[in-house]
Amino acid sequence: GAGVSQSPSNKVTEKGKDVELRCDPISGHTALYWYRQSLGQGLEFLIYFQGNSAPDKSGLPSDRFSAERTGGSVSTLTIQRTQQEDSAVYLCASSLGGPRTDTQYFGPGTRLTVL
């Protein structure tokens, strides 16, 4: 079946502009995660959605970052007033249940470059 998809695959933007990154999780997966990965670094947790529960936003680095998940499926990560340090690959993952029980399946990522 279809895996996690993300769009766009690449995004180049100018400093100060807003960007929206999209994630389509695997159908039926209740949990959705956003991470970012800077060049040569590990994954930095950003936010986690589980069903209808309030999202875990503890990883968002600043209030310029926000995410929503509509209808329990598609998610959008929004970065306002982008800065050069926001340049990274943004990865989305989904799992059938929560992280305590289930494997996360990752999308291919969106490479964001802020000029």
Next chain:
Amino acid sequence: SQQGEEDPQALSIQEGENATMNCSYKTSINNLQWYRQNSGRGLVHLILIRSNEREKHSGRLRVTLDTSKKSSSLLITASRAADTASYFCATDENMRFGAGTRLTVKP
């Protein structure tokens, strides 16, 4: 700080040799997972080990978990050039990943 911390940061071996990577974590967990990331191929789940398990096998992969030491190891036997990748561990607590171990398998 990262919940999963891998070591070594980098490992270089010859094809056919075994590779061992370690992961340490700080809090109680329900499970620990290992992932692989090839350049250009994204992040792929390898194996999940639950807190009540001590060892788990999947093909050439062997994972151990020592909850008393809050550590896990990933052993890749009879390594191949295609195993060249970065390997990450993550626990279910806070979903933090470490910086990974960069494995290079020379043909």
